[in-house]
Structures are given as structure tokens and as C-alpha cells.
Amino acid sequence: MSRTRHNWTKEQILDIYNTPLMELLYNAATIHRKHHDPNTVQVSTLLSIKTGGCPEDCGYCPQAARYHTNIEGNDLMTVQQVKAQALRAKSSGSSRVCMGAAWRNVKDGEEFDQVLEMVRTINKLDMEVCCTLGMITENQAQRLAEAGLYAYNHNLDSSEEYYKEVISTRGYEDRLETIDNVRKTNVTVCSGGIIGMGEKEEDRAGMLVALSTLNPQPESVPINALVAVEGTPLEDQKPVSIWDMVRMVATTRIVMPETQVRLSAGRTEMTREGQAMCFFAGANSIFAGDKLLTTPNPDVNADMEMFKLLGLNPQKPFIKKMQPETVEAQDSQYQSLGEKPKWSRPEHSIERNEEAKLKAKALK
Numbered sequence: 001m002s003r004t005r006h007n008w009t010k011e012q013i014l015d016i017y018n019t020p021l022m023e024l025l026y027n028a029a030t031i032h033r034k035h036h037d038p039n040t041v042q043v044s045t046l047l048s049i050k051t052g053g054c055p056e057d058c059g060y061c062p063q064a065a066r067y068h069t070n071i072e073g074n075d076l077m078t079v080q081q082v083k084a085q086a087l088r089a090k091s092s093g094s095s096r097v098c099m100g101a102a103w104r105n106v107k108d109g110e111e112f113d114q115v116l117e118m119v120r121t122i123n124k125l126d127m128e129v130c131c132t133l134g135m136i137t138e139n140q141a142q143r144l145a146e147a148g149l150y151a152y153n154h155n156l157d158s159s160e161e162y163y164k165e166v167i168s169t170r171g172y173e174d175r176l177e178t179i180d181n182v183r184k185t186n187v188t189v190c191s192g193g194i195i196g197m198g199e200k201e202e203d204r205a206g207m208l209v210a211l212s213t214l215n216p217q218p219e220s221v222p223i224n225a226l227v228a229v230e231g232t233p234l235e236d237q238k239p240v241s242i243w244d245m246v247r248m249v250a251t252t253r254i255v256m257p258e259t260q261v262r263l264s265a266g267r268t269e270m271t272r273e274g275q276a277m278c279f280f281a282g283a284n285s286i287f288a289g290d291k292l293l294t295t296p297n298p299d300v301n302a303d304m305e306m307f308k309l310l311g312l313n314p315q316k317p318f319i320k321k322m323q324p325e326t327v328e329a330q331d332s333q334y335q336s337l338g339e340k341p342k343w344s345r346p347e348h349s350i351e352r353n354e355e356a357k358l359k360a361k362a363l364k
């Protein structure tokens with residue numbers, strides 16, 4: 001029987017986060033070893049299947065159409081393009097392909113049908129398939145599950161309180177509802193956040209409360225360090241220190257012992273020693289490939305060298321959960337409902353987002 005706790009409080013999590021570092025590392029590594037092979041790290045490849053032009057105002061994101069960031073946008077990739085990239089990722093040691101589209105939410109129609117076909121295609125390559133497509137309804141989650149989706153990513157980003165300082169075009173409760181919709185299927189949940197956006201330690205703890213009190217907890221929790229991109233509202237944020245990253249990873253590991261803790265954006269700023277400390281503290285997954293959607297990431301060969309140096313092995317696919325079966329489009333039980341859900345739009349004013357928008361307008 002699992003003894004995972006789902007009643008962590010912010011104070012308890014803050015106490016863990018602020019434990020003297022050597023003790024924190026020891027405690028996290030001990031829990032990590034009880035639940036995972038410490039020498040195995042899961043490797044995912046993140047693929048931007050539709051880049052840029054997003055209507056949302058996420059303060060950290062270069063893909064938001066309203067900011068001026070020199071991102072080259074592209075329309076939805078074809079199934080063949082995605083298949084070619086997935087094969088390349090597989091041959092370089094990735095067990096999972098995560099497809100990201102810069103959408104507010106999924107809309108039923110041709111483009112979603114195309115994404116479903118991508119999911120079927122990659123699952124048939126015996127790779128785990130993950131999607132991050134914005135908010136989704138239960139029916140859309142069921143259709144993705146039927147196509148053979150292994151995981152759905154939808155990050156909480158920060159605490160509920162600080163989320164309002166970063167994004168005004170949708171509400172925290174909609175993020176939780178999307179996670180809940182995914183939970184109604186057999187697709188696993190991937191949800192985490194970003195540190196270094198100007199939040200307080202209380203916000204980091206608040207995000208971990210929101211994630212760890214979900215029952216079941218997410219199977220995967222990405223911890224990102226902000227990559228401050230010029231033109232975004234958060235362009236002037238100082239890089240987060242490695243010590244904060246290690247503390248965040250270790251705390252996540254302690255409060256979510258069975259989860260896969262994913263060391264995500266910001267690795268280019270970290271030394272190998274820093275990353276090794278994160279692995280020791282319980283991180284057991286990375287994103288491979290020289291780009292994370294649009295921001296830089298270490299190159300695959302450099303990562304494989306690091307794995308060799310540290311004696312780490314890439315995890316094989318479907319170790320944690322069986323490979324889902326793929327149902328072909330014509331045999332589907334879940335047809336498109338043509339839904340038009342009303343996801344919230346708080347639209348409160350965030351000063352730095354407004355400033356970045358005005359700056360972009362002036363540059364046009």
C-alpha cells in the first residue's frame with residue numbers, strides 16, 4: 001500500500017525547503033532510492049509542433065503573440081515531419097516525445113484530428129507520447145487517451161497567488177480542471193512549474209502544496225528555471241541560483257516520493273556538477289535536444305557524455321506503466337463533440353505584461 005501523503009501544508013513544505021542543505025540532500029536522496037533506481041534517468045524530447053502566435057499573456061513565454069521576441073512561428077507540423085523527428089529522438093536515446101502546441105486550449109476540428117494521428121503514429125514507434133496543448137475537456141482527453149497518449153502536460157506554473165502576477169488570460173482553477181479531465185482517463189499527468197519569476201519561497205511551497213495534495217499526485221513534475229527571454233515581461237529576471245534549484249528538486253522529491261521529477265528548462269545555465277547535485281537530490285528525468293520549444297537546451301551528445309561521466313542510464317519506455325493501446329480513428333468511441341467550453345479570462349491588469357505589450361507595439 002502506498003504511504004504517499006496528500007496533506008502537506010505550506011509551512012511543512014517551507015520547513016523542508018529550508019533544511020540545512022546537507023541534511024536536505026541526504027533526506028531527499030534516501031527517499032529517492034526507496035522509490036527509484038538512482039542510476040536511471042528518463043529522457044524526453046520536446047517538440048514544438050505549432051510555434052508562436054499564442055493569444056495568452058504568460059509573462060515568461062516568448063510564444064505569446066503580444067510580446068516582441070523574434071520567435072519564428074510555424075503552423076502545425078505534418079504527421080510525417082513529427083514521425084521523422086520522433087525517430088531521430090528515439091535513435092538518440094529518448095523514450096518519450098512531448099509535443100507542444102502554442103494554443104490556449106484544444107479546439108475540436110482538423111488540427112486536433114491531426115494531433116491525434118501524431119499520437120497514434122508515435123505510440124506505434126513504441127515510444128511514450130506526451131502532449132501539451134493547453135486546456136482540454138474530458139472528451140478531448142478521452143480522445144487523446146484512445147489514440148494512445150501516455151501523458152498530458154499542463155503546468156500550474158507557480159502558487160495560485162503568484163500565478164495572478166504572471167498570467168491574466170486564464171485562471172488557476174481552469175488549470176486544475178484540465179488536470180482533473182486528464183485524470184478521468186488512463187493518461188498520466190505531468191504538471192510542475194517555473195522558479196525564478198520573482199516569486200517568494202512561499203509561492204514555491206504553495207505550488208508544491210497544490211501538486212502534492214492532488215490524489216493521485218502527478219506522475220511527473222517538471223521543475224523549470226526561468227529562461228528570461230528579451231521582449232517578455234520577465235526579461236530582466238536574474239537567473240535562479242543552483243542552490244534554489246537543488247532545494248526545489250529535493251523538496252519536490254520528499255513531498256512526492258513516487259513522482260518522476262523532471263529537470264527541465266534552464267539546464268544550459270547549470271554546470272555538470274550542479275546537475276549532478278540535482279540528480280542526487282531526486283531529479284530523474286531531463287529533456288534532451290538543443291531546444292526546449294523555443295529556448296536553448298544542452299545538445300544530446302553533451303548530455304550523453306554527462307550520463308557516461310555520472311554512470312547514469314536512460315530509462316526504457318513503459319517501465320512505470322504499460323504501453324497504451326492505439327484505437328484507429330474509424331473505430332473511435334469518442335467522437336468530436338464540437339464543444340466550445342468557456343474557459344475563464346480574468347483579464348486583470350499586470351503592469352509588466354502591459355509594458356511589454358506596449359513595447360512590442362512601438363517596435364512594430
Ligand code: SF4
Pocket residue numbers: 054055056057058061062063064101102103104134
Ligand atoms: S506558455 Fe503556452 S499558453 Fe502561455 S503564451 Fe506560451 S504557448 Fe501560450
